[in-house]
Amino acid sequence: MTGSTEPHFAAVAALLGDPARANILRALMDGRARTAKELAAIAGVTAPTASGHLGKLVAAELLSVLAQGRHRYYRLAGSLVACTIESLMALAGEKPLPRHRHNRALTGALRAGRTCYDHLAGRLGVQIHDRLLREGCLLPALHDDGDGGHRHGGDGDYTVSAAGRLLLAKLEIDVAAVARQKRGFARPCLDWSERVPHLAGGLGAAIAGRCFEQGWLLRRPDSRAVTLTPAGQLGLARVFGIDAAREMAAAAEGADG
Amino acid sequence: MTGSTEPHFAAVAALLGDPARANILRALMDGRARTAKELAAIAGVTAPTASGHLGKLVAAELLSVLAQGRHRYYRLAGSLVACTIESLMALAGEKPLPRHRHNRALTGALRAGRTCYDHLAGRLGVQIHDRLLREGCLLPALHDDGDGGHRHGGDGDYTVSAAGRLLLAKLEIDVAAVARQKRGFARPCLDWSERVPHLAGGLGAAIAGRCFEQGWLLRRPDSRAVTLTPAGQLGLARVFGIDAAREMAAAAEGADG
DNA sequence: CCGATGCTTCGGCCGCGACCGAAGCATCCC
DNA sequence: GGGATGCTTCGGTCGCGGCCGAAGCATCGG
Numbered sequence: 001m002t003g004s005t006e007p008h009f010a011a012v013a014a015l016l017g018d019p020a021r022a023n024i025l026r027a028l029m030d031g032r033a034r035t036a037k038e039l040a041a042i043a044g045v046t047a048p049t050a051s052g053h054l055g056k057l058v059a060a061e062l063l064s065v066l067a068q069g070r071h072r073y074y075r076l077a078g079s080l081v082a083c084t085i086e087s088l089m090a091l092a093g094e095k096p097l098p099r100h101r102h103n104r105a106l107t108g109a110l111r112a113g114r115t116c117y118d119h120l121a122g123r124l125g126v127q128i129h130d131r132l133l134r135e136g137c138l139l140p141a142l143h144d145d146g147d148g149g150h151r152h153g154g155d156g157d158y159t160v161s162a163a164g165r166l167l168l169a170k171l172e173i174d175v176a177a178v179a180r181q182k183r184g185f186a187r188p189c190l191d192w193s194e195r196v197p198h199l200a201g202g203l204g205a206a207i208a209g210r211c212f213e214q215g216w217l218l219r220r221p222d223s224r225a226v227t228l229t230p231a232g233q234l235g236l237a238r239v240f241g242i243d244a245a246r247e248m249a250a251a252a253e254g255a256d257g
Numbered sequence: 258m259t260g261s262t263e264p265h266f267a268a269v270a271a272l273l274g275d276p277a278r279a280n281i282l283r284a285l286m287d288g289r290a291r292t293a294k295e296l297a298a299i300a301g302v303t304a305p306t307a308s309g310h311l312g313k314l315v316a317a318e319l320l321s322v323l324a325q326g327r328h329r330y331y332r333l334a335g336s337l338v339a340c341t342i343e344s345l346m347a348l349a350g351e352k353p354l355p356r357h358r359h360n361r362a363l364t365g366a367l368r369a370g371r372t373c374y375d376h377l378a379g380r381l382g383v384q385i386h387d388r389l390l391r392e393g394c395l396l397p398a399l400h401d402d403g404d405g406g407h408r409h410g411g412d413g414d415y416t417v418s419a420a421g422r423l424l425l426a427k428l429e430i431d432v433a434a435v436a437r438q439k440r441g442f443a444r445p446c447l448d449w450s451e452r453v454p455h456l457a458g459g460l461g462a463a464i465a466g467r468c469f470e471q472g473w474l475l476r477r478p479d480s481r482a483v484t485l486t487p488a489g490q491l492g493l494a495r496v497f498g499i500d501a502a503r504e505m506a507a508a509a510e511g512a513d514g
Numbered sequence: 515c516c517g518a519t520g521c522t523t524c525g526g527c528c529g530c531g532a533c534c535g536a537a538g539c540a541t542c543c544c
Numbered sequence: 545g546g547g548a549t550g551c552t553t554c555g556g557t558c559g560c561g562g563c564c565g566a567a568g569c570a571t572c573g574g
Binding site: 006015090092 | 263265267268269271273274275278279280319344346347348349350414445446454
Binding site for chain 3: 018020045046048049052053069070071
């Protein structure tokens with residue numbers, strides 16, 4: 001009786017706890033939008049059942065929906081959703097000791113580099129995050145409360161230094177423009193496979209977006225894993241000073257426990 | 258049919274999704290151990306029901322149990338569990354816009370400073386984390402894969418510099434001894450209220466422990482919130498160079514959205 | 515040794531929620 | 545307009561799992 005009211009997080013966890021919904025969410029973890037029918041097939045349920053699940057997920061604001069003609073496209077509501085799921089995966093991943101030999105190649109690729117909603121994760125994402133932090137491009141959030149008005153939802157968690165603006169300009173990213181977006185600016189997101197944060201938020205999305213636009217990285221059709229191109233190898237070395245090919249190969253190798 | 262096997266994280270989320278279990282976990286978020294009977298009362302269920310829940314949570318390695326006489330003490334299995342729940346709270350917290358006026362003081366105190374499993378969180382925890390990072394006491398994890406043997410579960414995510422060892426010696430913390438522990442050494446943990454990582458792992462626990470031992474901080478009986486003592490105000494200023502009273506007051510003020 | 519206490523296991527009850535088929539709208543194409 | 549496609553709502557079934565009371569072990573106290 002001390003506090004028998006249901007905690008808020010329990011309702012969210014229950015949403016994530018159903019197998020069908022979990023499959024839907026996992027499929028959307030790459031940030032792409034999918035139709036209700038596609039998601040029904042992925043979840044292995046009929047269209048009515050999937051519709052019910054999707055309705056609940058939208059009501060809980062875990063998913064957002066865009067109606068386009070007779071199709072309805074569902075996607076994750078934000079990177080915070082993806083971050084929470086990554087965190088759950090980190091918690092669930094180490095326990096069962098599955099020893100699945102057969103899909104080691106797949107998980108290896110996922111560990112090397114993948115998308116987490118709209119930003120980069122895996123070894124590649126962590127390397128970029130660490131590099132920006134180490135070079136002083138990203139500063140760990142003053143939280144300057146001296147002046148009032150600290151709306152805790154709006155202000156970014158990292159700030160970008162002058163050096164950071166310079167570096168990101170090489171990627172043709174306008175930091176000020178990103179900061180003007182109404183979303184989280186630059187937030188750490190606990191990485192499922194590396195157990196260290198990578199960069200989420202608008203800035204993380206901008207970096208990932210430029211990597212795809214420039215052909216540095218390619219999305220794989222049915223996986224969150226990304227492929228590094230030769231141009232990407234050069235570009236990432238030039239901008240971030242990281243040996244992406246070596247890092248990603250090392251992460252892929254160490255796929256098993 | 259693309260991938261209709263249940264994702265691992267769904268099972269964990271389902272565990273967290275039951276109201277009774279969620280209440281149990283929330284009660285254990287302060288890192289203290291409690292008996293089965295206490296937890297049954299907190300969850301609002303009878304002893305047999307609680308026993309079933311606790312058994313499942315232990316089987317899933319979310320909880321660990323210590324038998325002592327005829328009592329069995331349950332506690333969170335590790336800081337990663339606490340981190341995941343914090344992440345879920347962050348996801349669940351912003352949506353419903355609860356506008357609970359009556360317990361604003363409570364959430365204010367929680368935002369100011371609280372325990373997260375065995376380490377400090379809230380504004381206080383974030384301040385310490387940031388300070389250590391800013392002063393170069395904590396270095397963001399090389400992840401040196403050059404040599405083999407990178408057991409991803411064992412190595413810490415932050416490393417402590419010489420300056421850090423010096424600073425922590427002022428707290429009578431032997432960094433080498435902490436590093437020898439079989440647990441995560443120093444990991445960032447996403448803070449529920451501040452949306453920025455604080456310091457988890459053995460080092461975070463050691464810092465929190467010394468703060469309690471020296472009477473700098475007091476645990477409140479039925480809350481995760483901590484109270485700053487005058488000695489703590491002085492000590493934290495001396496060791497970390499932070500104005501804890503001012504920071505915590507500011508965080509408590511901004512409790513509402 | 516006996517009763518009290520703490521915790522667990524065992525059956526059985528019961529309700530929530532996932533699931534499906536059928537039907538109802540909306541949209542697109544011919 | 546008519547048929548096909550995509551999605552949702554509506555009833556109804558059913559199984560999983562939370563819940564409790566009673567009983568079974570263990571431990572502590574006298």
